[in-house]
Amino acid sequence: xxxxxGRLLFSLPKEDRILALNLATGDIEQVRRYTGKTTAxxxxxxxxxxxxxxxxxxxxxxxxxxxxxxxxxxxxxxxxNHPDCLTCGADGRIWFSDVRWEGRDxxxxxxxxxxxxxxxxxxxxxxxxxxxxxxxxxIPGALQISADGATxxxxxxxxxxxxxxxxxxxxxxxxxxxxxxxSWLELATGRQGRETVTAMALAQGGALLLAVSAxxxxxxxxxxxxxxxxxxxxxxxxxxxxSLGFAGRRLERLFMGSEDGRLREIxxxxxxxxxxxxxxPDADAGPRRR
Amino acid sequence: xxxxxxxxxxxxxxxxxxxxxxxxxxxxLCEGPVWVAGAEALLFTxxxxxxxxxxxxxxxxxxxxxxAGRPNGLALDHTGRVVVAGWAAxxxxxxxxxxxxxxxxxxxxxxxxxxxxxxxxxPDEAIFFTDPSGGLFNPGMAGDDLQRYLDFDGVFRLAPDxxxxxxxxxxxxxxxxCFSPDASLLYVDDTRRQHVRVFEVGPQGSLSEGRVFxxxxxxxxxxxxxxxxxxxxxVYVAGPGGIQVCDTSGRLLGRMRLPGHxxxxxxxxxxxxxxxxTTWSGVYRLRLGIPGLPTGxxxxxx
Numbered sequence: 100x101x102x103x104x105g106r107l108l109f110s111l112p113k114e115d116r117i118l119a120l121n122l123a124t125g126d127i128e129q130v131r132r133y134t135g136k137t138t139a140x141x142x143x144x145x146x147x148x149x150x151x152x153x154x155x156x157x158x159x160x161x162x163x164x165x166x167x168x169x170x171x172x173x174x175x176x177x178x179x180n181h182p183d184c185l186t187c188g189a190d191g192r193i194w195f196s197d198v199r200w201e202g203r204d205x206x207x208x209x210x211x212x213x214x215x216x217x218x219x220x221x222x223x224x225x226x227x228x229x230x231x232x233x234x235x236x237x238i239p240g241a242l243q244i245s246a247d248g249a250t251x252x253x254x255x256x257x258x259x260x261x262x263x264x265x266x267x268x269x270x271x272x273x274x275x276x277x278x279x280x281x282s283w284l285e286l287a288t289g290r291q292g293r294e295t296v297t298a299m300a301l302a303q304g305g306a307l308l309l310a311v312s313a314x315x316x317x318x319x320x321x322x323x324x325x326x327x328x329x330x331x332x333x334x335x336x337x338x339x340x341x342s343l344g345f346a347g348r349r350l351e352r353l354f355m356g357s358e359d360g361r362l363r364e365i366x367x368x369x370x371x372x373x374x375x376x377x378x379x380p381d382a383d384a385g386p387r388r389r
Numbered sequence: 390x391x392x393x394x395x396x397x398x399x400x401x402x403x404x405x406x407x408x409x410x411x412x413x414x415x416x417x418l419c420e421g422p423v424w425v426a427g428a429e430a431l432l433f434t435x436x437x438x439x440x441x442x443x444x445x446x447x448x449x450x451x452x453x454x455x456x457a458g459r460p461n462g463l464a465l466d467h468t469g470r471v472v473v474a475g476w477a478a479x480x481x482x483x484x485x486x487x488x489x490x491x492x493x494x495x496x497x498x499x500x501x502x503x504x505x506x507x508x509x510x511x512p513d514e515a516i517f518f519t520d521p522s523g524g525l526f527n528p529g530m531a532g533d534d535l536q537r538y539l540d541f542d543g544v545f546r547l548a549p550d551x552x553x554x555x556x557x558x559x560x561x562x563x564x565x566x567c568f569s570p571d572a573s574l575l576y577v578d579d580t581r582r583q584h585v586r587v588f589e590v591g592p593q594g595s596l597s598e599g600r601v602f603x604x605x606x607x608x609x610x611x612x613x614x615x616x617x618x619x620x621x622x623x624v625y626v627a628g629p630g631g632i633q634v635c636d637t638s639g640r641l642l643g644r645m646r647l648p649g650h651x652x653x654x655x656x657x658x659x660x661x662x663x664x665x666x667t668t669w670s671g672v673y674r675l676r677l678g679i680p681g682l683p684t685g686x687x688x689x690x691x
Contacts, residue, residue, distance in 0.1 A: 133522075133538075135525065135535065135537075136526075152526070154526065155526045155527070156528035156529075157528070157531070159535060165536060166534045167534060168533070168534065168535070169531045169535060172529070172531050178528050206528065207418050207437070207529070207669055208528050
């Protein structure tokens, strides 16, 4: 999901489409088709929309003119693995979890032997460059960069069964290099099995919003956690969240997508979201909520 | 070399002594083999290396074009110019006699076409090509614009005057295509449906409704891909396990089991009996019992 002024964009990879919810009217329109099964999307600091295409093993830019470009194709000359989630930094970097799919090496381009966090970056108007950012053995899942770019939060991938389910915090230096991570939040194993983070969003002020799903059953939760790891709020829901996103002119509205194919608005949290995308005049905002 | 599903008549095509000789190996995804008579050379594409290679017996490989827009199928027109199904380039382009590259078509009614896969030149010099969208989503095969614009995976005819006509739009993944020896029929295979359809060719290259001609057999690695006919009209198609051959009625005559994942093939040599076969990693050649159809300046001569 990604806020686009007066609209919320959300991707339906199985339908190969991106739809937009008009926040003022409640209407839904198709804004993109033939998306290449794009999953996670996010606006970069350059105002462009980036998306993960796990099947095609790339992160693409869905340009405003309707075209689709590829910022960088190879990691040190090799086709990387399957992008799972992405987060865009205010410095222009695009971080994404790049997951190796076990048992899927029969194609022309063998997968890399590891899963990791990769980063797309460029100097000024130069070409994009792809770099491996993390080197630890844990498979990355949902991720979120902090507003100041100094911390990258990375959740364990739900596919990595048997390992501790947690969110790790990586310090990020001025050159975009990751330091050693610390365990920022551990998730429980409840009556419905291991809980994992399926999506993240960042609120202004630094609090992290985590969509949590249990391994089995149909329940989940929304956690609000301050930057120091303190759990500020928790809301338990009877569905499995899959995506989170703020929208609105001031990113004042929070939405959650779920495994049952529904899009829900989360009310009364009193939080505004953060986005790397620069603010812009929005002609589509419609009347503000009071 | 192993053969299976073989009818007795298959021995005429693939005798007991048949062996696959290595032409080139250690390459990327090879495609589009076409023999250049007179130059005694084989041209083929290498999508991974983004090249069009020329191979001459005894001389090895040299690049004809690199980078080449990640090309796929190749054909020769009647003057011997190389016509390219420019897969990632999303166009049909040609290498002219002076070595220059010329884009022949890239749009249909102003909209960018998909990723042309294979190409053949008809007796009237029209260019027929398949245009599946799958190339837009293949890992490692990127171009400058990856967005699909057309709502179909088509088969087109590009007339000598530049007019582009959509002939077929109901394939799931149109891939290889070829004419019968008398050009009265056009065979087109569908990689997803794993079958070959045949169409009668009418005036101006128009096509009849068509019918399913052959369903590929086997569940080994491989899918319906390159397709050609020999001078007797037998139809050869790359598919599971290697190359499957059927007669003019669509009856399976046999299957040639080849190493690697076969993508395409084409006849060549002085007598047009050498079948050059491209795979995911290289090129082989086989000496078959029935010649194939000449290409380029020797094509369509009665």
